[in-house]
Amino acid sequence: MEHPQQPDGSPGRQAPLRVGMIGYAFMGAAHTHGWRTAGRVFDLPRRPVLAAICGRDADAVRAAADRHGWADAETDWRTLIARDDIDLVDICTPGDSHAEIALAALAAGKHVLCEKPLANTVEEAEAMTAAAERAYRNGQLTMVGFNYRRVPATALARTMVAQGRLGALRHLRVTYLQDWLVDREFPLTWRLRKESAGSGSLGDLGAHIVDLAQYLAGEELAGVSALTQTFVRERPLPLGATSGLAAGAVAGTGTVTVDDAALFTGRFASGAVASFEATRYATGRKNALRIELNGEHGSLAFDLERLNELSYHDGTEPAAHAGFRRILVTEPDHPYLDAWWPPGHGLGYEHTFVHQARDLVHAIAEGHRPRPSFADGLQVQRVLAAVEESAQKNSVYTPVAG
Template sequence: MIGYGFMGAAHSVGWRQAPRMFSLPRAVEMAVIVGRNPDGVAAAAEQWGWAEAATDWREVIARDDIDIVDIVTPGDSHAEIAIAALEAGKHVLCEKPLANTVAEAEAMADAATRAAGSGIRSMVGFTYRRVPAVTFLRDLVAQGKVGRIQQVRAAYRQDWLVDPQMPLAWRLQKEHAGSGALGDIGAHIIDMTQFVTGQEVAAVSGTMETIVRERPLQGSGSGLSGTAAEGMGEVTVDDVAIFTGRLEGGALVSFEATRFATGRKNALSIEVSGDEGALRFDLEDLNTLGFYDRTAPDELQGFTRILVTEAAHPYVEAWWPAGHMLGYEHGFSHQVVDLVTAIAEGTDPHPSFADGLSVQRVLDAVERSSENDSAWTRTAAGVPAA
C-alpha cells in the first residue's frame, strides 16, 4: 500500500479483516506499506499490521513478491504510480477520484486496458458501492422495483471546513487534490448515481464556490513531505459544488457536494424516484433502506424501512446475525473481497478504471459549466444537454 493517511487506515482494516471473515480464493499478506516519512510510515506499519515499511514506491513495485499495489496517496500522484504498477505487472487498487484531470484518467484507463490483456486487473476505490444497503438498492432498481427512473436526488454534506481557522491541508490545494468538495465527495455521489441507476450522467449544469479563500498554513502532513509554516495560504479549490445532471435515459439528478453544511459530519444520501416506486439511502443510517411501493393498495402507501442485515443481503452473510449492525469500515473489507475474487477468477472487477474515467469526465464538465455561467455542458456520454 502506497500512502498512509486516513485512507491508509481504512484500507488497512479492509486488508486485515477480509481474509478473516470471508473465504477468499487467495491468501492475502500485508507485505509492505510505503510513505515518504521513514518514522511515520514505520509507525503506521506497526499499528496497522504491515510486515514492513519502505520509502521508495518504485523499488517496491519492482519486487517479485508484490502482486497488488493499493494507492491511497493524494490525487496528483495516482496516474504516475498506477501506470508504473500496471506496466510492472501488478494488479492495482486506486483510491477515488481516479486522477486530478481527464487526461490523467484517460492515460490510466488506457494502461489498465493494456494490462488487462495480460491478466492484470485494476479497480477504483468507490467504497460506498459496497455498503450492503447501497448494493441492495442497485439490485432493486435493476429488478424494476421503482419502474422507470424519473428523478434522482444525491447529496454529500460535511462541515469540517466551517471553521476558517482550519489549516490549509493538501485537500485544499488544487495542485494536490485536483478539486475540492467536487472531486473529494462529489465523485462519490456521481459514481453512486451511475451505479444504482445503471446510467451515465450525460450533461451537467453547475456552480462551484470557495467560501473561505485563505487559511492558516501548516506542514503538509498525511505522509507528504513538508515543514510547519506561518502565515496564510490561498485555498485553490471549491468548498461547495451544486449541480444538476441529466442521465442517459433523460431523468434529471440534483447533486450537492459541500464541506460547509454546518452540523453534517458525513451525510451522504441518495433517493431514486420512479413511476412505480422510490428508494432512498442515508449513510448516517447505513443499515437501512427506505422503499416506497406505488403499486401497493392505498391503505399500505408510505415508505417502508428495510433493515439490510439479513444473510440474504449483499455481503452480510459473512458477518453477524440479523440486526447486528455493520459500519463504515466494512465496505473496505468488501472491496478486498471483490478485488481478490476477481483476480482469482480472471474477471474484471468494478468499478473499473473506465468507470473512474466516466466520473472524472463528469467532474470536469461541472468545472467547465461553472466557469461558463452554469451553462449545460455535455460529458463523454454524448447525450444532448436538453
C-alpha cells in the same frame, strides 16, 4: 481467462495475494483494515498478505507498519513497485500522484487498486484507463476505490433497481454534506490545493455521489449544469510549511485554490434527471451522504448515517395503506451479509473496505474484471470536468458596493 499463476507456477487459487500499499494515513488505515479482515470473515480464493507499506517519512511509515501489521516498510514507492514479493499495488495517496504510480505499477506487472477520484484530470484518467486495458491482456486487473458501492444497503438498492422495482427512473436527489472546513482557522492542507487534490468538495465528495448515482441508476450522466463556490479563500499554513504563499496573502497564510461547495443538476441518457450537492461547509453535518431514487412505480432512499437501512415506497400499492417502509439490511440473503453477524446486528463504515477487498480478491483469482473499473473512474472524471466547465461558464461576478 485462466487463474493467474504465481512465480512458483502454482495456480492462483488459495495462493497468497501479496499487497503493497502506498500511503498510510486515513485512507491507508481504512484499506489496511479491509485487507487484514477480509480473509478472516469471507472464504476467499486467495489469501491477502500485508507485504509492505510505503510513505515518505521513515519513522511514521515504520510506526504505521507496526501498528497495522505490515511486514515491511518503504520510503520510495518506486522501490515498492519493483519488489518481486508484491502482486498488487494499493494507491492511497493524494490525487496528483495517482497516474504516475498506477502507470508504473501496471508497467511492472502488478494489479492495481486506486483510491477515488481516479486522477486529477481527464487526460490522466484516460492514460490510466488505456494502460489498464493493455495490462488486462496480460492478466492484470485494476479497480477504483468507490467504497460506498460496497454498503450492503446500496448493493441491495442496485439489485432492486435492476429488478425493475422502481420502474423507469424519473428523478434522483443526491447530497454529500460535511462541516470540517467551517472553522476558517483550519489549516491549508493538501485537500485545499488544486495541484494536489484536483478539486475541492467536487472531487472529494462529488466523485462519490456521481459514482453512486450512476451505479444505482445503472446508466451514465449525459450532461450537467453547475455552480461552485469557495467561501474562505485564505487559510493558515500548516505548522512548518514554507510554501503556498500567494501574491497579496497575509504572512503565514495561503490561498485556497479549490471549491468549498459544488451544486449541479444532471440528465441521464434515459431522460431521468438528478440534482447533486457536495459541500464541506454544512455546519453540523459530519458525513451525511443521502440519495433518493424516484421511479414510475416506486422510490428508494439511502442515508449513510443510517447505513444498515433502506427506505422503500412501493407506488403500486393502494394509497390507503401505501407509504415508505424501512428495510433493515442485515439479513443473510442481503449482499455481503451471509458472512457477518445474526440479523439485526449492523455493520459500519469500515466494512465497506472489507467488502472491497473481498470483491477484488475474487476478481483476481477468477480472472474477471472488477467494478468499478478504471473506465468507470474515467467516466466520473469526465463528469467532474464537465461540472467545473459548467460552473466557470455560469459564474457571475458581482462587484462589492462601496
